[in-house]
Amino acid sequence: MKNYDHIKIEKKWQKYWDANKTYNTEAISKKKKYYVLDMFPYPSGAGLHVGHPRGYIGSDVYARMKRMQGYNVLHPMGYDAFGLPAEQYAIEHKIHPRKAVDINVKTFERQLSVIGLSYDWSRKVNTTDPAYYKWTQWIFLKIYNSWYDRKSDKARPITELIKLFGKSGNKNIDAVCDLNYTQTFSYKEWNTFTEVEKQGILMKYRLAYEGYALVNWCPKLGTVLANDEIVEDKDGKAISERGGYPVEKLSMRQWFMRITAYADRLLTDSEGLNWSTHIKEIQKNWIGKSEGSEIEFKTSINRNIKVFTTRVDTLFGVTYVVISPEYENISEFLVRSKNMADVSVYIREAKERSKKDNLDQKEKTGIELKGITATNPANGEEVPVWVADYVLAGYGTGAVMAVPAHDERDYEFAKKYNLPIKEVIIEQVNSRHDDGILHDSGKFDGLDSKEARTKITKEVDGKFITKYKMRDAIFARQRYWGEPIPLKRDKKTGIITTLKDKELPLKLPNVTSYEPTGTGESPLAGVNAWVKAGYETNTMPGWAGSSWYFLRYMDPKNEKEFASKKALKYWDNVDMYVGGQEHATGHLLYSRFWHKFLYDMGFVPTKEPFKTLKNQGLIIASDGRKMSKRWGNVINPDDTVKTYGADTLRVYEMFMGPFDQAVSWNTDSIIGSRRFLDKIWRLSLRLNKKSSSKDIENILHKTIKKITLDIESMNFNTAISSMMILVNEMEKDKIVSEKDFKMFLQILAPFAPHITEEIWEQLIRIDNYESKNKKQFTSIHLSIWPKWNEKKVIDDMVKIVVQVNGKVRTEIMISNDANEEDVKDLSMKDKDIIPWIKDKEIKRVIYVKGRIVNIVI
RNA sequence: GCCCGAGUGGCGGAACUGGUAUACGCGCACGACUUAAAAUCGUGUCUCGUAAGGGAUGUGGGUUCGAUUCCCACCUCGGGCACCA
Numbered sequence: 001m002k003n004y005d006h007i008k009i010e011k012k013w014q015k016y017w018d019a020n021k022t023y024n025t026e027a028i029s030k031k032k033k034y035y036v037l038d039m040f041p042y043p044s045g046a047g048l049h050v051g052h053p054r055g056y057i058g059s060d061v062y063a064r065m066k067r068m069q070g071y072n073v074l075h076p077m078g079y080d081a082f083g084l085p086a087e088q089y090a091i092e093h094k095i096h097p098r099k100a101v102d103i104n105v106k107t108f109e110r111q112l113s114v115i116g117l118s119y120d121w122s123r124k125v126n127t128t129d130p131a132y133y134k135w136t137q138w139i140f141l142k143i144y145n146s147w148y149d150r151k152s153d154k155a156r157p158i159t160e161l162i163k164l165f166g167k168s169g170n171k172n173i174d175a176v177c178d179l180n181y182t183q184t185f186s187y188k189e190w191n192t193f194t195e196v197e198k199q200g201i202l203m204k205y206r207l208a209y210e211g212y213a214l215v216n217w218c219p220k221l222g223t224v225l226a227n228d229e230i231v232e233d234k235d236g237k238a239i240s241e242r243g244g245y246p247v248e249k250l251s252m253r254q255w256f257m258r259i260t261a262y263a264d265r266l267l268t269d270s271e272g273l274n275w276s277t278h279i280k281e282i283q284k285n286w287i288g289k290s291e292g293s294e295i296e297f298k299t300s301i302n303r304n305i306k307v308f309t310t311r312v313d314t315l316f317g318v319t320y321v322v323i324s325p326e327y328e329n330i331s332e333f334l335v336r337s338k339n340m341a342d343v344s345v346y347i348r349e350a351k352e353r354s355k356k357d358n359l360d361q362k363e364k365t366g367i368e369l370k371g372i373t374a375t376n377p378a379n380g381e382e383v384p385v386w387v388a389d390y391v392l393a394g395y396g397t398g399a400v401m402a403v404p405a406h407d408e409r410d411y412e413f414a415k416k417y418n419l420p421i422k423e424v425i426i427e428q429v430n431s432r433h434d435d436g437i438l439h440d441s442g443k444f445d446g447l448d449s450k451e452a453r454t455k456i457t458k459e460v461d462g463k464f465i466t467k468y469k470m471r472d473a474i475f476a477r478q479r480y481w482g483e484p485i486p487l488k489r490d491k492k493t494g495i496i497t498t499l500k501d502k503e504l505p506l507k508l509p510n511v512t513s514y515e516p517t518g519t520g521e522s523p524l525a526g527v528n529a530w531v532k533a534g535y536e537t538n539t540m541p542g543w544a545g546s547s548w549y550f551l552r553y554m555d556p557k558n559e560k561e562f563a564s565k566k567a568l569k570y571w572d573n574v575d576m577y578v579g580g581q582e583h584a585t586g587h588l589l590y591s592r593f594w595h596k597f598l599y600d601m602g603f604v605p606t607k608e609p610f611k612t613l614k615n616q617g618l619i620i621a622s623d624g625r626k627m628s629k630r631w632g633n634v635i636n637p638d639d640t641v642k643t644y645g646a647d648t649l650r651v652y653e654m655f656m657g658p659f660d661q662a663v664s665w666n667t668d669s670i671i672g673s674r675r676f677l678d679k680i681w682r683l684s685l686r687l688n689k690k691s692s693s694k695d696i697e698n699i700l701h702k703t704i705k706k707i708t709l710d711i712e713s714m715n716f717n718t719a720i721s722s723m724m725i726l727v728n729e730m731e732k733d734k735i736v737s738e739k740d741f742k743m744f745l746q747i748l749a750p751f752a753p754h755i756t757e758e759i760w761e762q763l764i765r766i767d768n769y770e771s772k773n774k775k776q777f778t779s780i781h782l783s784i785w786p787k788w789n790e791k792k793v794i795d796d797m798v799k800i801v802v803q804v805n806g807k808v809r810t811e812i813m814i815s816n817d818a819n820e821e822d823v824k825d826l827s828m829k830d831k832d833i834i835p836w837i838k839d840k841e842i843k844r845v846i847y848v849k850g851r852i853v854n855i856v857i
Numbered sequence: 858g859c860c861c862g863a864g865u866g867g868c869g870g871a872a873c874u875g876g877u878a879u880a881c882g883c884g885c886a887c888g889a890c891u892u893a894a895a896a897u898c899g900u901g902u903c904u905c906g907u908a909a910g911g912g913a914u915g916u917g918g919g920u921u922c923g924a925u926u927c928c929c930a931c932c933u934c935g936g937g938c939a940c941c942a
Binding site for chain 1: 858859860861862863868869870871872876877880881882883884896897898921922923935936937938940941942
């Protein structure tokens with residue numbers, strides 16, 4: 001073949017790899033394993049743009065090197081096809097979601113296949129496949145039938161909790177349960193409870209539980225919307241992104257996952273993960289741990305108010321106490337206030353407001369509960385009690401002590417309503433969180449904030465507690481296209497029973513209309529047989545199937561277990577996970593949660609699912625915006641592949657900038673990557689039989705070293721740039737041996753798998769033609785990754801830069817083993833240096849081995 | 858507002874642990890080959906200066922023989938959280 005015909009070559013080898021199962025993962029073996037995983041996509045209808053494959057190409061390069069390094073590599077791909085995108089596509093095109101998914105998967109697979117990714121397609125999973133979601137349902141039931149034991153700090157089967165109830169009631173059980181659940185009972189009572197009562201109590205402890213939650217309800221669309229489906233109109237009101245209709249808050253029955261039970265472990269264990277600090281930081285903020293004190297204020301109506309504060313050192317600065325309009329016992333305060341009528345109007349209005357405006361930061365409002373005072377436990381001072389909407393009911397105790405002098409929000413409120421401001425801390429200039437020294441605080445005067453917190457909490461009989469911002473996760477969608485929740489409810493008694501293992505999967509029934517019902521109920525509520533049988537009409541959310549798929553790849557066809565113990569032990573966990581950072585507080589947190597649960601129950605051997613995580617950056621369109629149909633700036637990879645070839649696309653996408661950074665697509669620049677491959681093609685036609693010149697050997701081994709290290713750390717852009725340098729040198733130097741060129745092809749192979757395979761084959765064919773010992777063809781991708789020779793990496797002569805007072809004046813060549821004195825001597829005698837140092841006193845001469853001499857005068 | 862991350866030629870970007878700033882690629886200019894063009898190859902390409910030399914890594918300061926790299930303050934952009942007490 002004379003010219004580099006990418007179309008012919010790429011087709012030929014894709015066919016070959018497919019037929020020969022070149023990339024199929026070996027069975028569990030003695031070989032060391034390596035698990036390289038991409039986040040599996042939603043096969044939406046829009047198809048791919050050039051931004052999508054960037055992550056896949058990066059992980060593919062990585063997987064290919066690991067394979068050549070002799071690892072048994074697991075590098076699979078699959079589809080996360082339940083959820084909104086698939087459902088919306090189906091509704092828009094008026095076809096069944098099942099069909100829509102199949103069509104979209106096909107498009108997706110065709111687009112992926114031309115890029116030359118080395119997936120083992122025999123391990124493909126699809127979350128909508130009943131053989132798959134059978135196990136999603138199975139895991140759900142395990143979670144449903146578990147509770148969280150704080151003492152052993154892990155999940156345990158609910159049957160064990162029932163046993164404990166039978167022994168002592170729930171008084172001495174330290175379990176994670178619903179926030180406001182305080183009722184206690186003894187074992188005698190447990191036995192006397194009815195089934196319904198027992199179910200109600202257990203529901204407070206289950207890790208998957210039923211409850212009510214405020215959701216974003218759009219009456220016009222007749223559906224519940226996720227937060228990111230809501231935008232703000234010009235008056236700051238919440239409207240739906242699709243259609244622009246008003247959105248309000250509505251309380252609806254939901255299933256929840258008690259992820260808050262794992263808050264501390266999710267936080268602590270993330271420290272040991274090899275993830276970007278950025279993602280870890282996002283998760284940390286999301287979990288939002290804060291340590292503080294819970295203290296009680298007595299009030300004039302004989303009802304105590306508990307408050308949570310991280311700044312108990314400011315207790316002497318409290319000038320009023322605030323409770324939320326949705327405070328649990330607010331009615332008791334209301335009826336005893338002297339301005340009851342006004343207060344009740346305020347509370348009603350505040351509740352209305354909180355339902356409507358969920359986006360804009362509203363101005364703080366409030367009203368005093370006249371005639372009611374609270375007593376500061378530190379100094380016995382009587383302070384007024386207010387109701388105000390800036391206090392959240394759902395966090396802490398729903399009440400706060402207000403310290404206007406040291407809290408911005410309290411300050412703003414106090415200013416507005418003319419409440420007193422009392423300063424008790426002198427802030428230290430260099431400290432964060434405006435810690436400082438106490439004054440006007442009685443016997444605590446002069447203490448610093450930190451010390452004071454411990455002492456004051458003890459003094460007022462407070463408790464040290466830890467709070468988290470993170471909420472339990474809603475685990476239900478009022479939609480059709482999701483995994484059915486495998487529970488049955490008796491119509492008359494309301495008793496919920498779980499489906500037995502052998503009854504799984506509970507298959508999604510066919511419906512005539514899968515569009516939202518408009519009543520807020522799932523379309524499943526319209527299926528008579530379904531409702532009659534007592535099945536749950538909500539389905540699971542999109543994140544259910546994606547929270548464990550990485551385990552299924554280990555043993556994708558197992559019908560008896562979600563994966564065999566043996567497979568789980570061998571594949572252990574994901575070594576390299578590649579995907580977008582937009583999943584930081586979603587998928588990446590939920591997967592860790594489920595994985596920890598499975599670990600507690602002894603189903604998986606590791607505490608964390610993803611050892612190393614890399615996030616590929618976005619590809620921005622040349623107009624500076626995200627690529628989107630909406631802007632009409634989408635570049636289709638198919639076109640690029642056709643014009644320049646898949647190898648060019650791969651090289652360009654890896655070369656255009658750092659892998660984890662957003663870069664903009666520039667169609668003009670692709671040509672550089674194509675030229676690089678063209679040069680290689682031409683070089684391959686004029687190789688030397690014997691050996692390369694010494695320079696070439698030296699730079700080749702340097703390059704092998706650099707590429708190996710660069711791929712390992714995913715610095716693909718610099719890897720390619722150093723291969724370009726090597727190729728430029730080869731072109732100049734002309735004498736390149738076949739043997740050396742083959743080594744170069746091997747390190748290029750992960751980036752450009754087709755062209756390297758083609759040249760590799762041609763070289764073997766020529767060899768065979770000329771020699772008697774015919775070689776059998778083995779793919780370059782199964783060849784052994786070249787090792788660099790450290791001796792050949794070292795230069796005999798090194799360049800030393802000579803500076804005078806830090807300014808470069810000349811450079812000299814020295815042998816690499818020259819000693820310090822000789823180098824210094826040589827530098828000072830250099831003809832370019834003498835004029836600078838003549839007649840000057842030399843104060844110091846600094847030498848950095850192999851790099852620089854700096855003469856200070 | 859709070860918490861992260863980033864700022865380097867016309868453009869994408871490189872620079873090991875503090876040691877030649879601008880590698881590699883695109884673009885541009887000139888030259889070679891060609892009847893011509895494309896392709897290819899070669900040379901040049903931060904800035905002021907004829908040169909010697911000087912100045913530049915968002916801005917201002919500091920540490921150092923030496924700072925894109927470390928420290929302080931500020932500006933701009935991107936991301937996350939958003940009344941979490």
